[in-house]
Amino acid sequence: MTQLMETFQTHRSDLWTAILQHLQISLISLLIATVIAVSLAIWLVQYKRAAEIVLQMTSILQTIPSLALLGLLIPLVGIGTLPSIIALVAYALLPIFQNTYVGLTSIDPSLEEAATAFGMTRTQKLIRFELPLAMPLIISGIRIAFVLIIGTATLAALIGAGGLGTFILLGIDRNDMSLIIIGALSSIILAVLFSALIRRFQNLKVKTIATILIALGVLFAGGATINALTHQKKELVIAGKMGAEPEILINMYKDLIENDDPTINVTLKPNFGKTSFLYSALKSKSIDIYPEFSGTVLEELVKTPLKNTNKEQVYQQAKSAIKAKDNLDFLDPMAYQNTYAVAVTKEFADQYHLTKISDLSRVSSKIKAGFTLEFLNRGDGYKGIEKKYGVSFNVKSFEPALRYQAIANGDVNLIDAYSTDSQLIKYNLVTLRDDQHLFPPYQGAPLIAKGILKKYPTVKKSLNKLGNKISDTDMQEMNYLVDVKNVPASKVAHDYLTKHHLLD
Template identity: 35%
Template sequence: MREMWSYLSTNYQQILELLGQHIYLSIFSVLVAVIIGIPLGILISREPRLSKPILGVTNVVQAIPSLALLGFLIPFVGIGSTPAIVMVVLYSLLPIVKNTYTGLTNIDRDILEAAKGIGLTKSQTMRKIQLPLAFPMIMAGIRISAVTAVGLMTIAAFVGAGGLGYLVFSGVQTVDNAMILAGAIPACILALLIDFVVGKLETSLSYERTKKSGKKTSKKLILSFVSLIIIIGGVFAIYNKAHADEKIVIGSKNFSEQLILGNMLADLIENKTDIKVERKLNLGGSQVTFSALKNGDIDAYVEYTGTGLVNILNQPPANDPQKVYDYVQKEFNQKYGISLLKPLGFNNTYALAIRQDTATEYGLETISDLAKISGSLTMGPTIEFPNREDGLIGLTKAYNMQFKDVKAVDGGLRYTALENHKSDVIDAFSTDGLIQEFHLKVLKDDKGFFPPYYAVPIIKDETLKEHPELKQILNGLAGKLTDDKMRELNYKVDSLKQSPAKVAKEFLEKEGLMK
């Protein structure tokens, strides 16, 4: 608890900023869902033949995993707030559409017949009879959507939209419970607060409906509020579009090393030029960051040559560092209009790590030693490792090994699982700071299976044409980071809980790369 309060007092400004982003994204998404969902509910109540297909589609959308939906949206709408808003709107439609439809179709037929008998038209019946009677059911759907939206929006950090999920994702990667709670607790409080506010709004509007003047006032209030949110959102989107070419956007993947390197690139550009720099850090894995670069949502980030070869270009693993670099450089440039700059100096290749007691018990030094007893051990890798040719798929073939069980756990949590004896082997990166913190044994890749993963900045050719000075500036990092140096920087973030921005800046100043 003391660590929690210490983190809050030190980082309260960042937490408030992320909370503001979270509130805006959540409320805007729900309002858009209301504007779409209520008319859809009214439509299918009037046209019953449309109810099954429309409700069926909203049900199917609800069943799609949120991360899968985000991954699908990225190639079409890019990264940032747009895919996050689209995702939440799609997930919010079902309760709003279904509750509107249910509320309108379950009204006593005698009441509708009476309305018809006194000469009300269909639109008058809908406006004066059906909607007021269905109002509590409609508000219940909106209430469900609003609360759900707050939780869903934590995933917005996965695509660079910000929000409290940024703290949760970062905390998971660095095994920092204080950071996780700093994101999770405000999100929970916000969900409860929104539930309370929507409940009060429902009660207030229900009361106001009984008074003619109150009805007009509440209508004006709601319309004004909705219009304001839409106008703000429109202005925000137009502004971002208009200014997209006036700044350099630096991205990164979602682990400590990438956050450090992303801050280094941004700091160098800010320090040596007058160009405005925007940081879109802590995105997802290679698919998200590389797609963002291709689509122009970011201008540069640090990639690894092995990842470029195997995962992006779908080539078999290779072991010659220079050949891998040359091939990736050529293909990236020809296929995507992306340039590789000079390598930073360290090779963050895959490694297999085990506890010291496991190494002592079985006398393990190499991966070949591990292969002999792998059938009695459980592996707890990152989620993507079992599905990579340069990961578990190829590793099992090269070393003829088969683990008793494979339980994928992403981020820094796999280290916690290993320490708690929930797994026996994990995939690690050679520069991971958590290897040192958890005192793990790294097994030697005696068959040289893992390809080289030299870190290298990659940047859009269009960006270099517009700002050719960036090439020399970013190449100033070339060869400055050895394996040991990078591991030390990661250790400061993962174990000493220093911020990636601070660690990056201090390194650049120490190396004389900042003015």
């Protein structure tokens, strides 16, 4: 409990920001879904077959995995709030449409006949008694939809939309239960409070509810306009993959760019997600810069075979290939290499005399591997190990941070890793030598969207200050400070730049 309170005090301002972001995304999504679903239900009351088709379509939307839907939306609409809202609206349509349609079609036919006999028009019947009678069911559908939205909106953090998901993702990545509890508990409290608030709407008149919805629409539209007007100055968006290392690097990028040109405002989006999300976002210009590695550029982005394993030549090959394919700029690389590795506990390595990957063939039946999805599906990952080393294992897939917990708990005994991961020290793990030279060189460098260097000419000089800087030891020590000692990534980044005289 003490640690939970300390974490809350440390992240209090960030928590309020996350709550506001979460509420904004959730309420906008609910408002849009309500207008669409209620309008459709009212229109289709007289068309039973069409209503059944729409009901099936909204049911199908709910079966699409949220991560898959976000992945499909990124190339079309970019990252951030917009794809999050589209996905949340899609998930909220079913309960609102279904309850509204059932409420309207369950009204006693004798009431309809009496209203017709009194000369009421379709609109008059709808406003005077159909909607009031159906209101308890409609509000129930809206409540169900909002609880669903609040829970699902935590995934918005994966694509840079913020919200309470940032606390949960950061907690998983740092193995910090306090952050996970704060994010999850805040989400639960929001769902309970607003569920109770929405319930009170069923006692309001239809005109009052319509007025509230219009007022909310005007409020959100006005807020969006003000936000657009206040962001007219020069702004760069820099994102990073999950983990401490990308967060440290993007904070270095921010400090260097703003130090050399104070007129540029840099917005950071840490813990953004997997390589594919960032790459799609960069090509669509939803973000401007993110740290990438030469081996990943060749293997995953341009899918070009390595010509050799010389790190300088691999970098030049990656730089030329990504420029030719997508017109993206790959700046000067840093000194360290964050290459792939496979790791076991020291006890397991000692017990079976394991020093290199080829040794695993002797104990393949005893191996319980835990790999990330990205490593599982890469030619320079598990697929390459199967092909080049002629071995296969019993494999489970894990999120990056969870695989370390799995090997610490004994659930697996072999994992993929990055050579600069601090957890290798924390959990006393041994990396096995890549004796068949499967893993290509992985030099990190800023990958930059088309046209950014022309628009911001100082950026290239600023970021190239990191060229040939940061050793393997430097990076692992900085990762350790963030992951284990809980030092903010921004401070670790600034301290390194100051120590090495890279800032004025």
